[in-house]
Amino acid sequence: MGKVKVCAFAVSLDGFGAGPSQSLENPLGVRGTELHNWFFKTKTFQKMHGGGDGGVEDVDNAFAERSFDNIGAWIMGRNMFGPIRGHWPNNKWRGWWGENPPYHTPVFVLTHHKREPLEMDGGTTFYFVTDGIESALKKAKDAAKGKDIRVGGGVQVIREYLKAGLIDELHLVYSPIFLGSGENLLSGIDMPKLGFSVIEKAYTKDAMHVVLSKNK
Amino acid sequence: MGKVKVCAFAVSLDGFGAGPSQSLENPLGVRGTELHNWFFKTKTFQKMHGGGDGGVEDVDNAFAERSFDNIGAWIMGRNMFGPIRGHWPNNKWRGWWGENPPYHTPVFVLTHHKREPLEMDGGTTFYFVTDGIESALKKAKDAAKGKDIRVGGGVQVIREYLKAGLIDELHLVYSPIFLGSGENLLSGIDMPKLGFSVIEKAYTKDAMHVVLSKNK
Numbered sequence: 001m002g003k004v005k006v007c008a009f010a011v012s013l014d015g016f017g018a019g020p021s022q023s024l025e026n027p028l029g030v031r032g033t034e035l036h037n038w039f040f041k042t043k044t045f046q047k048m049h050g051g052g053d054g055g056v057e058d059v060d061n062a063f064a065e066r067s068f069d070n071i072g073a074w075i076m077g078r079n080m081f082g083p084i085r086g087h088w089p090n091n092k093w094r095g096w097w098g099e100n101p102p103y104h105t106p107v108f109v110l111t112h113h114k115r116e117p118l119e120m121d122g123g124t125t126f127y128f129v130t131d132g133i134e135s136a137l138k139k140a141k142d143a144a145k146g147k148d149i150r151v152g153g154g155v156q157v158i159r160e161y162l163k164a165g166l167i168d169e170l171h172l173v174y175s176p177i178f179l180g181s182g183e184n185l186l187s188g189i190d191m192p193k194l195g196f197s198v199i200e201k202a203y204t205k206d207a208m209h210v211v212l213s214k215n216k
Numbered sequence: 217m218g219k220v221k222v223c224a225f226a227v228s229l230d231g232f233g234a235g236p237s238q239s240l241e242n243p244l245g246v247r248g249t250e251l252h253n254w255f256f257k258t259k260t261f262q263k264m265h266g267g268g269d270g271g272v273e274d275v276d277n278a279f280a281e282r283s284f285d286n287i288g289a290w291i292m293g294r295n296m297f298g299p300i301r302g303h304w305p306n307n308k309w310r311g312w313w314g315e316n317p318p319y320h321t322p323v324f325v326l327t328h329h330k331r332e333p334l335e336m337d338g339g340t341t342f343y344f345v346t347d348g349i350e351s352a353l354k355k356a357k358d359a360a361k362g363k364d365i366r367v368g369g370g371v372q373v374i375r376e377y378l379k380a381g382l383i384d385e386l387h388l389v390y391s392p393i394f395l396g397s398g399e400n401l402l403s404g405i406d407m408p409k410l411g412f413s414v415i416e417k418a419y420t421k422d423a424m425h426v427v428l429s430k431n432k
Contacts, residue, residue, distance in 0.1 A: 013390055013426060014402045015231055174229060174390065176417045176426050180406035186230045187403070190396035201392040203419040210229060210392050 007067035072144025223283035288360025371399035
């Protein structure tokens, strides 16, 4: 039975998983890209984004690589899929990632607005789920066929799954920056009370990695 | 002119500078001591607490040592001085640290309740300040004679000085633990907006050190 996981999710030291004022130009919010300095330089990222064989193979890369291992389905919020709010005006928006998105699995997009599934190159199909997080998780489990489910984000989606007790494991990447405002990942969420403890930690010059898992 | 500094202040990854339920037995709150694992092993800590010449001399120790450099006066909250709340029943409580506290400077203790100064061994004198944080800072500056002022804590005292714009520099030590509740250091405080940016960072197996300073 697969786990429900959050992987490679970057957070600022003051707790923000995205900066303020998200927009088409700043999908991660103002200064949000600074959260991901640990990731951009890695071989995994470079390979995913046309950098060929470039990129470093360090501890950051090992975590980046692992974050795609054994994933059978993804779940993400609508804002992670695109900048459009409200009803879909048409079917033109096909995600931030071009015709071959880096998922290569079914991806369940949480939205209040129905839309037909969208089949992309490379094995990614976006399914739009309008009946809530538990329904999306059930669909993802069926699709994953025993592999893990990765809850990709954004912050609000992870918070909802956490508070509902539906996450088994989180790999968080603390970046040495302070955003000051934006979307706070854990504000008001008591991780020890939810049963989580740190089972793994690692440090690089760009990040502190921690893996939290539920005590069974 | 000396700086007003917070040094070697440990914070959990979910933002807490002390655990919940502080008491005589748990002056740092439940699990609060885990925040300081980076510090206990250091030569600086061992020397201060009777460990002789033991302790490691690593990056953590270098930061610990620096945190006592060039300090001319300390400011701390009453809860950092002791567990007594309300009026002083008598003068018996002389701090957590025995007859020779690790300060060796004047220490200004913020309280609502008057008490005579308390002279200890080794150059530490505790002065009890009842007319607010700005008055305490003025007294500390006079006493420090051009050296730096260290605002020791606890969390609420640092928050008050931060929000009043009176801190020049902070060295925070992020420990890879999640406390879940307790006293949150930066909740609702926008460090970039206050003018702070990260000017130094370092990583050890027990902590991520960051130094924030005001852009001048």
